[in-house]
Amino acid sequence: MRILYLNHNYRYAGTFYRAMPMAERMVQRGHQVTLLTVSQTLRVRARWCTVNGVRIGELPNWGQNNGGNGYGPLDNLHRIVHALIHRYDIVHMFDHKPNATFAGFGGRLRRARLVADWSDWWGGPGGLNDVKRRLPPVGAFEAWWEVASKRWADGVTTISTVLLERALAIGCKPERVIYLPTGARTDRIQRTDVSQARAELGIPATRLSVGYIGGLSRPALEMIMRALVDMPDVWLTAIGPSVPDVRSLAQSFGIGDRLWQTGFINDDDVSRYLGSIDIACIPMTDTTADRGRLPNKLLDYLAAGRPVIAGPVGDVRAIVEQNGVGLLVNTATECKAAFEKLFGDASLREQMGQTARNVAETIFDWRHLADLLDRFYTDVVTDGI
Numbered sequence: 001m002r003i004l005y006l007n008h009n010y011r012y013a014g015t016f017y018r019a020m021p022m023a024e025r026m027v028q029r030g031h032q033v034t035l036l037t038v039s040q041t042l043r044v045r046a047r048w049c050t051v052n053g054v055r056i057g058e059l060p061n062w063g064q065n066n067g068g069n070g071y072g073p074l075d076n077l078h079r080i081v082h083a084l085i086h087r088y089d090i091v092h093m094f095d096h097k098p099n100a101t102f103a104g105f106g107g108r109l110r111r112a113r114l115v116a117d118w119s120d121w122w123g124g125p126g127g128l129n130d131v132k133r134r135l136p137p138v139g140a141f142e143a144w145w146e147v148a149s150k151r152w153a154d155g156v157t158t159i160s161t162v163l164l165e166r167a168l169a170i171g172c173k174p175e176r177v178i179y180l181p182t183g184a185r186t187d188r189i190q191r192t193d194v195s196q197a198r199a200e201l202g203i204p205a206t207r208l209s210v211g212y213i214g215g216l217s218r219p220a221l222e223m224i225m226r227a228l229v230d231m232p233d234v235w236l237t238a239i240g241p242s243v244p245d246v247r248s249l250a251q252s253f254g255i256g257d258r259l260w261q262t263g264f265i266n267d268d269d270v271s272r273y274l275g276s277i278d279i280a281c282i283p284m285t286d287t288t289a290d291r292g293r294l295p296n297k298l299l300d301y302l303a304a305g306r307p308v309i310a311g312p313v314g315d316v317r318a319i320v321e322q323n324g325v326g327l328l329v330n331t332a333t334e335c336k337a338a339f340e341k342l343f344g345d346a347s348l349r350e351q352m353g354q355t356a357r358n359v360a361e362t363i364f365d366w367r368h369l370a371d372l373l374d375r376f377y378t379d380v381v382t383d384g385i
Contacts, residue, residue: 004033004035034055070098070099080102159292159293161315180373192275208343209237220282234258279342280301281308286313325359
């Protein structure tokens, strides 16, 4: 099959890390896959390359953030023209933003079958747009289009069981909806010995460290930092680009001298940095947006074989609780108690770490998930659903 993936984010951000692994696995199964994403650096021109058999188009980012991601006029124009010129069997639209959907419905004119991916809960109270939307009329349009684009697609993939239930609630037929969590990057992230990782990074072997990868919300950061105030031997490792606001917040809690912001890390080096921490953190709040998510960072923690401190929200709660890969916390007090419990019991950390890696290699194995997706595509194309 010829498959087009439309990702609304920048390359190396957000759902790119959901779309790209899917694309790679579809190529391994003999399909021809093109992935369109947004360039981090190119303002008015496009750039093409091929990575692991996937043809990637990095499209102009001029206007990308007007009213929210996905509104770049040159980006949208490139995609619509591409979808009208080229013939695809499947167009997989990664969420509802204009640059992820308008070209898809254009591609339908060339007889492409449309699959809509639902990986975040955007509209309504507590949704992502509720807290981030700068232009209310655009937010109103998106609240409608988020749902309508799923109803009008030929198939729907959901990242969480919460969004699966939502898809069914808005009237999508059960036979054309599939729960498809993102797989863990077990091929790129290994379970690394702490001492080895720290030696390679030049970190003291005896340093105690909790950490996270990517970004966290301010409430989540405040919870972690407040928990660390009276734990003077514990460092906070922030794996990813340095953020001045995180430094300022750490200083306000008096732990600025125990914060390590690594700066941007290449995918090939992620294992070492995750391997250097003792405990991985992903606190969450009980909002609509967080209930609908399955954060990529959780899957990275599982692949790295690190015990997880998480918020008891949505699918994250079920994954942590049912598989015994970490502890659930609601408050800074509970967070501190969880840190103390894990730092005080090395065997428990080891057990949870081993279990986490096993969960990554089984439940979230990309080979199994890609098989499900491949069969779903075949059903969509042959009108089997």
